[in-house]
Amino acid sequence: MLQLPPLSLYIHIPWCVQKCPYCDFNSHAVKQGIPEAEYIAHLLADLDQDLAIVPDRALHSIFIGGGTPSTFSAEGIAAILSGVRARIACEPNLEVTMEANPGTVEASRFAGYVAAGVTRFSIGVQSFQAAQLQALGRIHNPAQARRAAELATQLRQQGLNSFNLDLMHGLPGQNLADALADLQQAIDLNPPHLSWYQLTIEPNTAFASRPPVLPEDEALWDIQEHGHALLTAAGYQQYETSAYSKTGYQCAHNLNYWRFGDYLGIGCGAHGKITRLGNEVDATATISRTVKIKHPKGYMDLSRGYLDSTTVVEPDELPFEFFMNRFRLLEPCPKADFTAYTGLSVETVAPALARAVQLGLVSDTPLHWQITPHGVRFLNELLQLFL
Template identity: 65%
Template structure:
């Protein structure tokens, strides 16, 4: 039976100082003053509409993403969080994360964000090497990154994350592992360590840089994971590593096929209605001007996730995680039977290939299954 899963809230702030050449997110370089107050009002109007679809439910996590949310003032973030609670109840232990880019202007505001209600900050470092920061179009240097991370650790947050890339242009294994060692030395409770990929509609896609060869990438991944494990970090998803008790609850809810409201330019949402047995996905109007021209409807797209599509969508998310997946979670979040013949046939194929372990209560990907994740997911299409 379909059951409403935990509920999160994603808030998109679309502006950044400049667009990075690898970034395919919905972000827009600042050309004039940011219309902070006007945008906040639209965010809350947007939320008021979506809140009617989840009445009686509590928000467990909030994530400010972008763009660069830390370009907003602490007072603006406080106003958003106050407004959220006027529309929906917020769990007492809610995780409230905000993405921030290092730099002297922003790092000095971390205490203000903490006082506004943010209890987790994700610092977008990407690299500690000056030449790599320039290649990636970042506006900070390594010293500003270190200062920002140190401040994030000193303002009384529940946790903080460092975003770090590897497999960069002109990067060998030594430089990639040096970046990782610097991040580990700063003692972040959580690290997002992921390989640069070239995405469509980016500057890197139109003018591709030369990336390290596959054998170098493999060496970086293998040695880096050993460094992280030795330092006490547990890999709990494809690019997520945490100290005990510091997993990102917001991301976990995504990967466990939980629900989330998405407000702001281009924000995505997923809402389950247990009474009607439906799962609805939403996308908001992408461009800031179009979004703020709205008065009563911020939707760009909305569609139902049909029952035949739910197995693929569920496992596409769930198999990012390294935890065993309870079959009960599958049944509650999809409304489908874990013993349906068509599903059992796929599970059997995955077992025969050595990609999946099937127990009476759980499914779990093997090490081989993690390596061949795309092929595993193709079985569910």
Template identity: 55%
Template sequence: MTRKSSASPLIFGGDVQSPRAALPVLPPLALYIHIPWCVRKCPYCDFNSHTASPVLPEEEYVDALLADLDQDLHAVYGRELSSIFFGGGTPSLFSADSLGRLLRGVEQRIPFASDIEITLEANPGTFEQDKFVAYRKLGINRLSIGIQSFQQEKLEALGRIHNGDEAVRAAGMARQAGFDNFNLDLMHGLPNQSLDDALADLRTAIALKPTHLSWYQLTLEPNTVFWNQPPTLPEDDTLWDIQEAGQALLAEHGYAQYEVSAYALPGRPARHNLNYWSFGDFIGIGAGAHGKLSHPDGRIVRTWKTRLPKDYLNPAKSFQAGEKALGNDEMPFEFLMNALRLTEGVESRLYPERTGMPLESLAEGRREAEQSGLLQVEPSRLVATERGQLFLNDLLQKFLT
């Protein structure tokens, strides 16, 4: 059966028909691949993840991913991929054979940059030395390991399937498998967590010498178990102490904060995420994946794919669930909600280059944000103040029309 193409109408936002300058240079292009299965759904997780059956439909899903990519190729002809990110779910549940066939299929369709960054998300409970050696041989050159905590009580509260010893071993196994570039995902503000607990987790992570740390506060998201059955979280004063002491500890060990929750050794920020935060382009394939693509005529279109795996694998259904062209009135917020997460912001010239909109269209919001002490007075850059980083939502409100 021939796969049904997208029948979703293009949704236009705001005054999208107003003139917008053509983009002289298209931004870097990345690919996000969503693998939606996990061993078990965590109670805090609001990602599109689903409990895996004993046998995953790996072959069928890879076929679907490549067919999904085929339907997006018309929008990226002549461009190359600067990064690929396998997210989930737990992508490391898939075999090296399946991921290898997928990567070969992607490269046949879109050329890879010579220095392409290819990241795979993995959980300690899915680490197998032989499998990860095979992943490295495929050209996957970066891992992101979901640790969250090293303390058994906290891991149990978070519904994680690994223990602290497995988390420590996973980092060692990653390095033994040939990964000299890897991230550790760590949470703070966990149920009943003290300052000492949080710093102990950070010290354990730092001792493993990752090149990158994602260190972020647990938040209660709608449509999760924790939202409906909230755990006891630390008081605000404790959360603030954890944030301050943790940032100081990371800086002491050479991890520079370059985004709200991202810290890296020199030269090791995640290129895939930097592209995302600087309003680069990305194709999204897989169940529930989102994408954003720029066109030379100035159109910028966001897409989203069918969310449920059973629908994504159904040949009678479209891969694409919808798409929306960004309107001129939406562009300031769309650009800045990513760029201002970066601690150093972005060069001001990037706004007209990436949006086709004149820099003057930000003037009123910029003036209000500077007067409120949320945006630095720096004509050549768009960068939040320290206060603006703490109150990012308030800062972004200045650019809503």
């Protein structure tokens, strides 16, 4: 039976102190100051326009990403969150995640974000080695990274529910010992959540035009295996390809994303995914993906709207779209969710899943599918079966 999935909200703040050479996100280095108040007004006007496509729905989670949202003042973040709550209902115990850069963190500002309604920080550490931070174009040093995590720990007594540390591996010239030393320093700070992911060279980045020398595939796999063992021994559970958490501290926003939930995206270049159900006569689901105007100047141009494009996902594309998200998660995937969120019969994907089971990429029970460790390693090959 068709049903609407939970609804989340992504808020994009596009400014950074400087652009990192590996970053392919929609971010812009600050040159002449940030028009904070003006941008906030546009964010809320953008949300006003989007509310028409999600009538009578409540927010499951909020994620403030970038860019570097911590370039905004605590008062600015409070204005955004109070404006959101005034416009749309929110579920009880709403998770509000905000990304923060250790180089833009001060104790008073961090506490101000929590007072504004932030319940979870995601802190972009990336490495605890000074040379690697410099190579990655980061503006903070190892001491600032540790200080940010310590501040977050202290604020858990003042309303902060959780925090995440972002850490990269497979860095230029990195060996196994260096990667594990980085990871151990992160574990020692005792974050409830750790995102541990491999550096990849993305198109249209500085690293793409001047690629650094990265570890070979065999070395990367050794780092992944040993790092996973280290995290597991420290009490972290892997629940997504690159995400580990202590029990009860999975990221609700990311879970909704990977479970094929809906989300509004407001702000420069923000993406959204919205499901609309048919009526009693037309019992189908229409899933649309939206993209907002990318550049801040164009986004804040009052002569045009905020929406850049809307794309309807065709029925024959839905299996790939669904499993591209769902098989990022290690948890069992209820078969009923596939029909409930796509409107398609399980029989439409039976041949592809039978092949995935045969190849050892997926396990199959009467009620669930679940990616196997072999499937995690060869995720791209698994997803190709649904094209």
